[in-house]
Amino acid sequence: MSTAWQQTEIDAPPLTESARAVLRTIASSGPATRPQLSAALMFSKPTMSAAVSELERYDLLAPAGINRGSVGRTSVTYGLGPKAGFVMGIDCGTTHINAIARGLDGATLGAVEMPFTDKSADERFLLIEEVVARLFSQFEARSTPLRAIAIALPNIISASLERMFGRETLIPVLERLQSAYGAPVLLENNVNCAALAEYHEGSAKHYSFAIYMQIGVKTGMGIVLEGRLFRGFKGGAGEIGHLPFPWSEREQPRWQQVETYMGSAALLERAAARWPDDEGTPPKSTSELFARVEQSPTARAIVEQHARDVGNLAAACVSVLDPQLIVLGGGVGQNPQLLAGVRDVVKELCWPVEVVNGQLSNQATVLGAVRLAIDFAMARLLGEEGKTAFLYPSALTADQISI
Known part of the structure; x- marks a missing residue:
């Protein structure tokens, strides 16, 4: 695996409550102007101005275009900035590996699909590193942090992975991914990921x-x-x-x-x-x-x-x-x-x-892995208590953690 990408794990900046609210809204609803954000969050103009300036200072928010009103007035539309970062979701199944990179606002940056036949768990796990490297090659990611990698597997996921076939191969793969890319690595059951995807963007x-x-x-x-x-x-x-x-x-x-x-x-x-x-x-x-x-x-x-x-x-x-x-x-x-x-x-x-x-058909699992990674990344970025997940390799020496 190429280790040309190097990143130290990014700490979340100490954001004010108003700045967190603005960041959360834009990540979930897309680009918006200050008046639109003020109306949605019921913030005064000074509060909104301070929150936007705070997020711009950390490069978490950036101008995304100009909105022209019906009477000729214009206002700046804000979207996520380069330091908001992106995540990767990976579906490592028994017949294929699908991977998608997305920004925290859900915008797709790249996708890789690798079908295969008759591969053991050990062989499939070793392919994960190649898929991640291929995904990185599809877009310019060096100026923006990778916030999380979520991997979906057709296995019961627990803190110790005691019921995981190929555990001895998978754990070093997770360690190398974390070391090479400086991003937290999460594991989840593939059906759980599909359920999460259908909940957020499906039936x-x-x-x-x-x-x-x-x-x-x-x-x-x-x-x-x-x-x-x-x-x-x-x-x-x-x-x-x-x-x-x-x-x-x-x-x-x-x-x-x-x-x-x-x-x-x-x-x-x-x-x-x-x-x-x-x-x-x-x-x-x-x-x-x-x-x-x-x-x-x-x-x-x-x-x-x-x-x-x-x-x-x-x-x-x-x-x-x-x-x-x-x-x-x-x-x-x-x-x-x-x-x-x-x-x-x-x-x-x-x-x-x-x-x-x-x-969502055969895309449900990979989309759910992406959603899990986004939820994790947003919770850390906002300094909030998030949803429960298994974070590796640290989960091997600790109980189930909250993210």
């Missing part, structure tokens, strides 16, 4: 309490309440693939059997086992299976049964958590053909809860 953005169910190669759930992820005591909240299954007088529940049964590989195996000769060869992928629903009675029956299975799982989650909304995502869950069946089962087994498809 759940108008709800205060939503759960995101990933149904695809694997099965998982992310829980978001008032913008905060619920992770549980050891980071395992939402691991619905571990639920005891099946429940039967004749069968014993097996380890991760929900995830095995609900996974796309097992779905295709069941499809192949019942596929009739007169309908041609069985589907080779779940996308092919769903594409055949309109023409194939067998495909339709298999998808309808899978919708009932997903509905059973969703009803169990509703009975425990009582959310406002269920968002279905993942390679299988995002298919609209499942939606009606899932809704019917949830209504039948518990009580009516709105169920929708996710809006």
